[in-house]
Each structure stands twice: as C-alpha cells, then as structure tokens.
Amino acid sequence: FDLILMDYFLPGQNGLEITRALQERLLRIPVVFLTVNKDFDLAVEVMKLGIEDYLVKEEISTPVLPKTILNVIERQKLREQLTTLEISQKRLEAIQELVMKITQEIRLPLDAMRDNVERLLQQHETDNLKTYLGIIRDNLQRIEKKIVKLKDLKTDKTVQYIKDIRMFDLS
Known part of the structure; x- marks a missing residue:
C-alpha cells in the first residue's frame, strides 16, 4: 500500500x-x-x-484530501530514495576503505620492486637481463596504474565477469 x-x-x-x-x-x-x-x-x-x-x-x-495524499506519497518516495542513497554511500565508503587498505599493502612491495629493477637496469648491460627487467618494469607500471584507479574509485558499480560473478571495472 x-x-x-x-x-x-x-x-x-x-x-x-x-x-x-x-x-x-x-x-x-x-x-x-x-x-x-x-x-x-x-x-x-x-x-x-x-x-x-x-x-x-x-x-x-x-481539494485538501487529494493534495494531502499526493504530498504524503511524494514524501514517502523521497524518504525511500534518501534511504537508498544512504545505503549506497555507506557501501561505497566501505569499498573505498577496503581499497585503501589493499593499496597500502601492495604499494610498499611494488615500490621496492620498481626501485630494484631500475637499479639493475642502470648497472647491468646484458641484453637478456635488460629485456626481462624491462618486461618486469612494464608490468609493475600496469599494476601501479590499477592501484591509482582503485584509489580513485568513486562508484560501487560493477560489471559482469563470469556467470554470477561481478567485479569492478578498472580498465
């Protein structure tokens, strides 16, 4: 009703x-x-x-009754919308907090790996070593970009992944 x-x-x-x-x-x-x-x-x-x-x-x-009914129904809809928005906001805040914790945990090892790769690239002249370290560096940069996108996450919208599994789109 x-x-x-x-x-x-x-x-x-x-x-x-x-x-x-x-x-x-x-x-x-x-x-x-x-x-x-x-x-x-x-x-x-x-x-x-x-x-x-x-x-x-x-x-x-x-005309008071029809106006009253319309006003009451409109206020109820507004309350429901507000509740939905508040729930979405709390969900997003929880997601952002989780993301911050994850990025903090990943950031330190990534920084150390990147620094070591850069040192090795500067110190060693072997072509194979440079090739593989270059690949590692490129992958580290990709991970860093994903972390930046995670930190900037402003919505709780997800995309279909596999069957019933949904995930955040960080592409």
Whole structure:
C-alpha cells in the first residue's frame, strides 16, 4: 500500500490503537489520520506517533484530501530514495576503505620492486637481463596504474565477469 487513511472511530478499537499495532509490526506505510472534529490533543498525539497528516472529515470533499495524499506519497518516495542513497554511500565508503587498505599493502612491495629493477637496469648491460627487467618494469607500471584507479574509485558499480560473478571495472 502507498498510504493508509485511518479513521479515529472504528468498530472495536480506535485508529490510535491500530496505528500503534502497525508500528509494533514495523510497517512503514504512511498514515493520514481522519477524525470528525478538530481535537488539538488528538492531533498532537497522532503526530507524535509519526502520522503523516491529520484531517477533519469535512475537509475530505475539498481539494485538501487529494493534495494531502499526493504530498504524503511524494514524501514517502523521497524518504525511500534518501534511504537508498544512504545505503549506497555507506557501501561505497566501505569499498573505498577496503581499497585503501589493499593499496597500502601492495604499494610498499611494488615500490621496492620498481626501485630494484631500475637499479639493475642502470648497472647491468646484458641484453637478456635488460629485456626481462624491462618486461618486469612494464608490468609493475600496469599494476601501479590499477592501484591509482582503485584509489580513485568513486562508484560501487560493477560489471559482469563470469556467470554470477561481478567485479569492478578498472580498465
């Protein structure tokens, strides 16, 4: 349901009791409370329960009810979007934290390897050694570029990899 129009006077129990029961069941459906008369104390009580709006039944025939319903539904959609964004933000922050830890762990050995390869390239003149060290250096540079992309990761979007496995696209 998008919305519940709750009357205060119901057979067997009142709208407040039903609203409390809905909340105990953690149902997050917006409720607009309807009553016959303007009762300030009742209005305050239902608003404390988190009711979206409080209307007197005589207002139902006016444009107030349709506007109220549209506003309540729109606020609910905005709350849902905000919740989705907050979850995505927390997920992205967790991913970024993981990436930072991984890159820190990889960075030191890579730096040491790169420095040693550069020293060997400068000191030794053997062609085969230069060829293989050049290949190692090129691969180290590729890894370093991937680490930079990991550190700059700004989204939690993934791409299809194999069957049900998804991974981050760092290409």
